Each structure stands twice: as C-alpha cells, then as structure tokens.
Amino acid sequence: MTLQGWTLPQSATGRSSIVAAPPWHYSGEIIAVDFTAPPDAVAALLPKGLSPTPEGSASVVFADWCSASDNDDRVIADPAIGQYREAYLVLHAVRGDRKVGRVPFIWVDSELSLLRGQIQGFPKKLGQIAMTRPVAIGRGGVRKEEGSLFAAHASSHGRRVLTAQVRIEAQTERLPKAATLPLVHTRLFPSIDRSEPSVHELQLGTIANFECGTIYTGSAKLELGPTEYEEIGSLGPVKVGAGYVFSMAFSVLGGKVEPL
C-alpha cells in the first residue's frame, strides 16, 4: 500500500513516524556564553562562502526545551517526546554582507530532536546535558537573579565536551548574538549506491514568533573538550566573554534551501 509518514517508520496512518512535518514550536531556558577562538580554527569548520569574524567570535548555547508540533499533538502532550536538552556551538560568521551563525557541533538527549535536527542540517549527536534550572521557592536551588550561579555541561561517550558557568550580574536589553544570528545549515544525506550524496545543500530556517524573556548577563567560564570525536579542542577558547541566562521561544515554519 502507499505508506504514510514524513519520516521513517512509515505505516498506513503515518502515526509511527518519528518526526511530523513543521510547523514546530519551541519554548526554552537558555544558558549561553560568548567566546573567541583562533579565526583559522573557526574557518576550518565553516562551509564555502562563510568567513570567520576578525576576532573569531563564537558562542556556546545550552537549551532546555519544550517543543510542540502542529502535525503531531503527542509532542506537546507527552513530556518524554517533546522535552529535551541540547548544547551547541555557534560560530559567528560573515556570508556576503550578512552576519550569520553556523553550528558545527551539537549534542541532544532526544531521538525526536536528533532526527528533526538532521533534517534541517543541525549536525546533532546524542549527549547528556545538565543545566541549572531556577527554582520558584525554597532553598533547593537558585533564583534567576543577580548573584546566582548557573552551571551547564554536556558530555558524549563519557567525555565532557562542554562545561560552562555564568554568574548573573545584571539584566540587559541587548539580545545575545547566539540568539539573533540567522543559522546557515548544511543538509546532508548520503547515497548508498554512489559516492556523491543524495542531498547536499544549504538551509536557512524560516523562523516566526521569536520572543525572549528577561535577559540576565554576567561573567562566565568555559571549557571545551577534550574529546577524540569532535574537533573542538582547536577552538580554545582564546577569550571568554559575557554569559547569558534567559527564556527564548520561536517557531520553525520550514526552511529555504540554497545550493552549496
């Protein structure tokens, strides 16, 4: 019969598929740290057409997401499906006359997000992510306020790939770069019967409903790697900049594709 489903596994109804087609909606708690890396090392992770900034600027982002899908109401209904944590690097880059972001490495703790990401060109691997979560009452945790320490780390195959912390010092109106640079992804799906890939193209997400809550900023610490599986050791960090703690939300309506 004609099997249904936006992704595998397909079935008569399409209800077994891991990912349903967009629109997708995201509400998350973010811990981010700006840093600089050797521009050469940044360049070695950028696709043709993107150049590093002169100072090699970049960010690390940790996100604790709730997500929803217009075409699958189980994503918002079942917390085991829609919720996940991820951690990633954003290299700040220039493409023509436009400032863009590029995600060379990203780890996530969810099957849905892993595959939903691969379809968009996020190079998602599995990882374990821990992030300080503010509490509303009591002494078991910290408040999202001046003086609080927010920590986050990510590991993969038992190696700590990212370790960060932010000591909140103030509120700010300035949106962190990591939240505003449009991301340029590479969609890549290999062929199995020849050497050139079946899909190999650039992709820019069509984003709507972008929103941030109060943005807290402060001093930060950051450690990259070591790991034998991702080439992040070369990125330093050379200099660690400001850290940020904030809520962020947006929708992905689809994407725009361009040749490599």
Next chain:
Amino acid sequence: MTLQGWTLPQSATGRSSIVAAPPWHYSGEIIAVDFTAPPDAVAALLPKGLSPTPEGSASVVFADWCSASDNDDRVIADPAIGQYREAYLVLHAVRGDRKVGRVPFIWVDSELSLLRGQIQGFPKKLGQIAMTRPVAIGRGGVRKEEGSLFAAHASSHGRRVLTAQVRIEAQTERLPKAATLPLVHTRLFPSIDRSEPSVHELQLGTIANFECGTIYTGSAKLELGPTEYEEIGSLGPVKVGAGYVFSMAFSVLGGKVEPL
C-alpha cells in the same frame, strides 16, 4: 588512616562520599493525583502499627527536584548532582490517633537521591521519569493555568509503572494530602553474616521550611503498572480523585527513629 565520609566511598577528606549529612534542602515542581485502592491491598503494604483509611485513600506524586546540601556545596552547584526526578505512591494511613503517609514504592533517576533516600527509609529504585514542565513564553509547552494538561509517567526496566495526567481547572487553598501527611519510613540495612538485619527501625523525618506555591487542581487520570517487580497492580486504582500541580519546598534536618 581514619577515613572520612558520611557514606561510602570514604577517603582522607570525605569529599568522595556520595551523600553528605543533612541538612538537605528541596525545591520542586509537583504533579500529584489522589486515588483509592482496595483497603486490603493497602494493608498488605503497611508495616505493623499502620492501618489503611476506610476508603483505602492514597496518592501518586511526581516531583522534579532541585536539591542542596549544607555539607556539600557541589550539590547545588552541579546540576548533574543536585537535580533529579522521582515518582512515588503515598498510602494514607492511621497510626494511633495520627494520620500518616507511607511510601511503599518510589523510583528516582539519580544516584545521590537513591542512596540519600535509602538512608531515610525511602525504598528507592531507579527509574525514568517524565513530567510536563510549564513554559514562560512561546508555544512549545503549556502554562500553569486553567485548561492546561500536565502529564507524567515513570518506568523501570522498560515497564511503565505509573502514568498520570491532570487537567487544571482551578486554584485551590487546600493542600493535597500527599504534601502534608508525615511519612513513616522503615530504615532497613541487611547484615551479611546473620539473618537479622543490621538496621531495622521506623523513621520520621524532621522537616522545616515547608512551603507551597500556588496550588492548581483539576480532574485526573491514573494507571498503575503492570510490572513484574513491584506489587502495585493490586492497588487498582479503584477510583481516581483530584489532581494537583504545584511548587513545593522543604528542608530535612534529620530524623527521629522509633523501634518497629
């Protein structure tokens, strides 16, 4: 040398120990559902001296905790240590002229909490817990407000042991029983060289700083088991009562011990 540490592993400094001595502080997000079970089935899970209520009342509680320890600042600082989720049953019982609670089964996703619990008499096993977490902005999740659906489930060894949901209908001033009944635990540590246990005693926690946020209530659904490892199938549920969604915080200063 004289090794230090409140629990194993001990070392010269005591800093390798899994659990540091109380006080411990807890701030959590709770999803709870009241239900009734056959009183005989409740009685079969109560220690001597505790009796079921006439209607066999009980609750299921899911909690997403941040925790802190006065004697180990790494618990609040490292989200991989202090944060965890757990799910448990509370049987409502009568002990002498006092209403108490008894936790016959509890699952948790953290090593620290597993052992800290066993020391108090919580019969903690490992499990995977998922809970709807409200969002502040955006469309990726639900708000803690009228009409929202909060779901939660727990599994162990690949079996779904608890599945619950609460549809919020109103705020309430009434504290859920599951939050207020003093819990009567059994501390049990076997001996290795004879048949009687090394430790076998009742324990009631010394609780301070108890606090609840706004309490939301609504209609609920609940499913228990099936599992071949915990005797929860006999508990029904006979009748599912109200559900609750709220923040809760308290401190454990220590405990009071009584003979069995």
Next chain:
Amino acid sequence: MTLQGWTLPQSATGRSSIVAAPPWHYSGEIIAVDFTAPPDAVAALLPKGLSPTPEGSASVVFADWCSASDNDDRVIADPAIGQYREAYLVLHAVRGDRKVGRVPFIWVDSELSLLRGQIQGFPKKLGQIAMTRPVAIGRGGVRKEEGSLFAAHASSHGRRVLTAQVRIEAQTERLPKAATLPLVHTRLFPSIDRSEPSVHELQLGTIANFECGTIYTGSAKLELGPTEYEEIGSLGPVKVGAGYVFSMAFSVLGGKVEPL
C-alpha cells in the same frame, strides 16, 4: 572551505562525522522468534509491490552487535562506538517472484547505528534492549545449550515494545527466515521547503561474508507492545512459532537503489 565527512557533522578532516561510508562489518549474537500476524495487518505495513505471505508470517529479532567500519578504525577500537543492541520485526513478504523481508519497526541503543540505519532505510528509533548473554564458566548465567532459557526485551519511552523468550531444545541446520530473507528498505529523507521528500526510494543492501555459528532452536514466547507510538498491536501475535539462538556475521558493502 570544503568540509569533509560522509555525514554531519562535517569538518576539515571529516573525522567528526557520525557515520563513515561502507564497507561495514557486523558480528552479533541473535535471539529470534518466528510468529504469524493477521495478513491484513502485515499488508498495512508493507510498501507498494510487497505482499504478505498467506499465513502472515513474520519474525522478531534481537541482536547484540559488534561492528567495524573500513573507513573509521575508531568503530572497532572504542566499544562505546561500535557495540550496540537492537530489536526489530521482519515481515515476510513476496515481491514479484522473490521472497523478501521488510523491517517496519526497529529500536537501537546507539547513535551510530540509528543514523547508519536511517541512511539504509532501517526505520530506527532509540530503545533499551536487554538480552540473555551466555556465559563460559560459573553459575552467573546460562550456557548456549539444550534446556537453557534465553530472554530478550525492548522498550521505548518507558513502554515495553517487544518481550520474547526461547527455551533451547536442539541444534538445527535450518537457517531462520529472519536471517536469510533479503531486506527491502525505504530510504526517506524529507525536504524542508516543499511537500515531496528529497529522497524516497527502495534500497536493498549489498551483503557479503554472511556466516552463522551453530544454530539452536526451541519453543518460544512473544509479546508485542502495547505502545502508543508504533502500530504493532495489530500484529498479534496470532501464533508463536520456533525460537532461535545463534551467532551471525556479515558485511554491508553498499546498496542497490530502485524507484518506489
């Protein structure tokens, strides 16, 4: 620059990529159970051009794999990368005049295998797999011999999707169908900017070096689901057939692609 890597993430060297191009080699321990399902239910999971057998024959397969990759020596060297467990259904089907197999659902506990599978058209989801492993000495486990009980189960999102056991009764020369039917997969990679997929084609793996160890057979038990995410409840089982315990090895050199 021109980024390298058969899959994401790409880098200057290609060494960060999750999957390297074939050849891939597999050595595994298998527990399999034959069963029959309502032929209509089988048909609802088959792509156009494949028909169920009259009796609706099918198999469940659990595999504990070691794998290697000619293009990435870390796969065999690091047990966290190359080793994994998976569980799947094989529907026995007819395609033209040829008997084939079709895998409608499969769960695996490894990122590498999840993505390597998706590229071939295996509809892999993440799951937790447990399998009896024979022991060589001592009383901690069972031997691969007459009378021994081999159990296996798979779960996903805290639901037990497959539960099987085989009581070994004899050796057999007959290769189980699940090991010999050529598998017809659907490669499916969605587009992000239009409704038709970027890749949607049939794929048959090019297999070499196929080898089985001694094949043990016996009576079996099998339970499918329940789960709200995969449509396996309709498959019964109607009748549970023989079970098998054996070692299996093969290489995947690539694949042959055909239009849908």
Next chain:
Amino acid sequence: MTLQGWTLPQSATGRSSIVAAPPWHYSGEIIAVDFTAPPDAVAALLPKGLSPTPEGSASVVFADWCSASDNDDRVIADPAIGQYREAYLVLHAVRGDRKVGRVPFIWVDSELSLLRGQIQGFPKKLGQIAMTRPVAIGRGGVRKEEGSLFAAHASSHGRRVLTAQVRIEAQTERLPKAATLPLVHTRLFPSIDRSEPSVHELQLGTIANFECGTIYTGSAKLELGPTEYEEIGSLGPVKVGAGYVFSMAFSVLGGKVEPL
C-alpha cells in the same frame, strides 16, 4: 502486617525487594590492568590496619557480569536485572601478615548491583562502562587471541574516570593479583538521628566456586580521571604494568564481619 524482604521495598511477599539474600553467583568477562601509585596516595585511601605495598601496587578492573541469586530466580531470568558492567580500582595492601585488596572506588550501571554492593561494603556509584567484547565469527570485532586490542572505559556524571586498553601478547598461567587478593570492605550505613553511623565495620566476603578461564596477558595503557568527585588523580598512575583479559566466576555465600 509484618512486611517481608531482605532490602527495601518490603511487601507482604518480599518479592518487591531490590536485593535477595545470598548466595549470589557471578560469571564475568574481565579486562584488568596492573599499575603502581605513590604509596602515600594509596595510604590515604586505606582504612586503619591496612598498609600499601612498598611500590604502591594496584589494579584497575573492568567486568561484564551475568549474575544469579539463589533466592530470586528473576535475576538470572531477566537480562535487565542480572546483567551489568562495572569498573573499579583495587589497591594492593598488607593487613597483619596477609596480602589483601581494597576497593576505594567502583562504578556500576545497575541498581541491583549498586545496592548489593553497598551492603557488602563496595562503595558503588553509578557509571557508564564500555568494554571490548570478543566475537566468535565475522569481522565486526576482535577475537580473544594474540594481537587483539581490548579497550575499556568508565565515566560518571559525564567525566571519564577510567580509560584502559590491553594488547594481548600471550596466554599465562599466573592469576592476576586483582583476581586473587581477598577484599577488605567497610560496611557503612549512616544513622539519621545522631552523628555516629548505624553500621560501621569491616567485611570480608565468603567466596566459593572461584574459577578462571584462559588468561590472556599483554601490554597495557591506563588513564585515571580527571574527576571532581573521586580522589583518583593522586594515584597517577606512576607505572603501568601488565594487562589481562579473562573469564572469571565465583559465588558469594555471605561474609565475615570484623570491628573497624
């Protein structure tokens, strides 16, 4: 009523308890590496009455276990219960005129083993363990034979605590020290209402049915830590000795307890 069960959780039948009383049986695959550490650093992890060897000799052991329990047939029947992996350090020590071993740190991936270990005085924490497993046929893995590389690593909270590898060079008749030194454990269960522990005593296991398969030996590599939670960095290694790959089996009948 009088609740049953050797450990929590107790119930009317005792069948919900995590651990059943011994005898327990173990069959495992071992990868071990001998090394030396600064004797002072060894001494800082030994209890009163134990002294380091002059050269500070020690071993790291990785084990992939199948286990069984005479009082709970589900342990051998359900692979999710009885099977687990662990990794530990053994410090070689002298107690009076006897050579003994002491396990200062151990990580395990199973709830049953964690608690069964704590009862004996093994200071078990949770961890993720990966070990090369030999294959019988095919090219997906290595054989247990000369020239093969066996790798193993353990991580906890996303930190690699132990990383080892052994290149097999020969068979040997000599049993590795790590397999033969009688282990001196500390059983420690805190009280909750006063500062002195409820249980604090030495324990030596009563072992029977000890058996090893063919013992392979070769050159080895070893890396300890770094981790902020276990004091293993001070142990070096100063010098890495021989590595071993072998099968091992034994039974624990109970234990003998001595005052501290």
